[in-house]
Amino acid sequence: KQEVTQIPAALSVPEGENLVLNCSFTDSAIYNLQWFRQDPGKGLTSLLLIQSSQREQTSGRLNASLDKSSGRSTLYIAASQPGDSATYLCANILGGTGNQFYFGTGTSLTVIP
Amino acid sequence: DGGITQSPKYLFRKEGQNVTLSCEQNLNHDAMYWYRQDPGQGLRLIYYSQIVNDFQKGDIAEGYSVSREKKESFPLTVTSAQKNPTAFYHCASRGTGTKNTIYFGEGSWLTVV
Numbered sequence: 467k468q469e470v471t472q473i474p475a476a477l478s479v480p481e482g483e484n485l486v487l488n489c490s491f492t493d494s495a496i497y498n499l500q501w502f503r504q505d506p507g508k509g510l511t512s513l514l515l516i517q518s519s520q521r522e523q524t525s526g527r528l529n530a531s532l533d534k535s536s537g538r539s540t541l542y543i544a545a546s547q548p549g550d551s552a553t554y555l556c557a558n559i560l561g562g563t564g565n566q567f568y569f570g571t572g573t574s575l576t577v578i579p
Numbered sequence: 580d581g582g583i584t585q586s587p588k589y590l591f592r593k594e595g596q597n598v599t600l601s602c603e604q605n606l607n608h609d610a611m612y613w614y615r616q617d618p619g620q621g622l623r624l625i626y627y628s629q630i631v632n633d634f635q636k637g638d639i640a641e642g643y644s645v646s647r648e649k650k651e652s653f654p655l656t657v658t659s660a661q662k663n664p665t666a667f668y669h670c671a672s673r674g675t676g677t678k679n680t681i682y683f684g685e686g687s688w689l690t691v692v
Contacts (some may be wrong), residue, residue, distance in 0.1 A: 472620075499679065500680060502683075507667075507685050507686075507688070508670065508685060508686065509585075509669055509683040509685045509686040510671075510683040511623075511683070512680045512681070512682070512683075515680045555621065555622070557622075557681075566624060566627065566637070567612070567624070567681060569614075569621045569622040569623075570621055571619075571620060571621035572621060
């Protein structure tokens with residue numbers, strides 16, 4: 467079974483700082499890896515999707531990288547803003563297991579004005 | 580607009596009662612999912628369906644039931660056998676193929692009273 471771990475569980479940074487969120491997984495035979503944002507009491511919003519053949523994806527101030535061999539992905543947020551405060555989750559699909567996504571427990575980010 | 584609609588947003592269940600959470604999508608997606616999220620925790624898979632009239636148990640299916648009579652609908656029933664149902668429930672859907680992202684609804688809060 468795939469185990470997905472996110473470190474740190476919580477992070478607090480001053481506005482304007484660049485930051486990195488980490489996601490590690492035990493089985494590297496993944497189809498893709500996806501990063502999500504969750505605001506309190508809300509559903510998940512997709513941020514970035516990285517295919518297994520790709521190394522990174524970028525959207526605005528966000529950059530996600532994938533290293534399958536080491537079982538790691540990182541989400542880089544540049545010039546953080548208070549509006550970035552949320553919980554960030556990573557998830558992946560294993561090859562050969564159909565459509566099942568495996569989720570990490572998330573990193574709760576607070577950006578202090 | 581295309582998307583996933585979950586209802587109700589808030590639901591209260593009395594002891595021994597069955598309740599049903601609705602999930603409808605107009606994205607023409609084949610795969611649909613139900614996840615449970617406890618406070619401060621990641622998402623755990625309850626059930627998923629890849630096609631109409633077919634569904635598979637996830638990691639925590641006990642005490643839950645689903646149906647998939649129509650492509651756009653995937654209701655979840657929380658039965659009285661589920662002893663600790665208080666949680667946030669996510670419905671999601673995804674198109675076929677590894678490049679397709681997974682989309683989430685706004686979620687439903689279920690509380691036992």
